[in-house]
Amino acid sequence: TTPLLEVKNLKKYFPIQKGFLRKHVGDVKAVENVSFNLNPGETLGLVGESGCGKSTTGRAILRLVEATAGEVRYNGIDVLNARQNELRRLRREMQIIFQDPYSSLNPRMTIGEAVGEALREHGLYKGKELKDRIIEVIEICGLADYHVNRYPHEFSGGQRQRIGIARALALNPSFIVADEPVSALDVSIQAQIINLMMDLQEKLKLSYLFISHDLSVVKHISDRVGVMYLGDIVELASKNDLYDNPLHPYTKALLSAIPVPDPKMKRNIIILKGDIPSPANPPSGCKFHTRCPIAQDICKEEAPEFKEYQKGHFAACHLIGK
Numbered sequence: 001t002t003p004l005l006e007v008k009n010l011k012k013y014f015p016i017q018k019g020f021l022r023k024h025v026g027d028v029k030a031v032e033n034v035s036f037n038l039n040p041g042e043t044l045g046l047v048g049e050s051g052c053g054k055s056t057t058g059r060a061i062l063r064l065v066e067a068t069a070g071e072v073r074y075n076g077i078d079v080l081n082a083r084q085n086e087l088r089r090l091r092r093e094m095q096i097i098f099q100d101p102y103s104s105l106n107p108r109m110t111i112g113e114a115v116g117e118a119l120r121e122h123g124l125y126k127g128k129e130l131k132d133r134i135i136e137v138i139e140i141c142g143l144a145d146y147h148v149n150r151y152p153h154e155f156s157g158g159q160r161q162r163i164g165i166a167r168a169l170a171l172n173p174s175f176i177v178a179d180e181p182v183s184a185l186d187v188s189i190q191a192q193i194i195n196l197m198m199d200l201q202e203k204l205k206l207s208y209l210f211i212s213h214d215l216s217v218v219k220h221i222s223d224r225v226g227v228m229y230l231g232d233i234v235e236l237a238s239k240n241d242l243y244d245n246p247l248h249p250y251t252k253a254l255l256s257a258i259p260v261p262d263p264k265m266k267r268n269i270i271i272l273k274g275d276i277p278s279p280a281n282p283p284s285g286c287k288f289h290t291r292c293p294i295a296q297d298i299c300k301e302e303a304p305e306f307k308e309y310q311k312g313h314f315a316a317c318h319l320i321g322k
């Protein structure tokens, strides 16, 4: 299959400016080197601790922030260089679901208005057709038609996320960035939203970039998973390969810390020393060397190459197979 989305060497630096003259004194290297493909109908999970660049990656792909460098192609179209008209068309195809559905909804807009906003902006429907489309979209997201005249504060967290999903789906997109879509929800509600997203994916042939710090959530929904650390993807593999046979020491540490259903089960939690270094001043060589339990001298000096070790299983570490 030809990929729906191709991301190559994506980079996003935020300049740090100081003082009255706003002198440029450095950069927060939020995303340094991110490359992956996404196939039609596929879900790629993107995991890592907060601040690793997952959200910035999603936003740069959608051009909600402008990338510093790199390439993004959607159905072959050069997204990062698309002009206004083309970008407008791309915006119909590529949508985002946010972590906190409440703050992304205008409290003074009814649900019908919120879901219809993009439809009106794009001039796609009018009058009765617009109303019908709004009701169609909120119904496929599991809400009843009479909800259209209600306001966001009248809904629970889970219902608001359904509304957030309905807004994203109104324009009938093919690709959705879901940025921690269930992290603000109770665990009991999380599964409902994940199941809804999986149903919608099948029904509407959607592709997801599913961003989360929670490896158990990502495991449920993803076909493939990428692990990010300090702005880089350090491992990328099919879900089964990544969870059953992790290659990178960081992935191994993250997986070792996932809570298990049976607390008596024997397991070795790998505790990482220290905090995540600042993305304004990342460590030399392998950026993970300050916390890696098996780091060697070479790790401080040379950045490991991101290589394919088994079919479709990529990682960046000097010591794999050594």
Ligand code: SF4
Binding pocket: 248, 249, 250, 286, 287, 288, 289, 290, 292, 293, 294, 295, 296, 299, 304, 316, 317, 318, 319
């Ligand atoms: Fe650890 Fe070295 Fe591998 Fe980096 S390259 S993950 S520091 S062993």
Ligand code: MG
Binding pocket: 051, 054, 055, 180
């Ligand atoms: Mg984030």
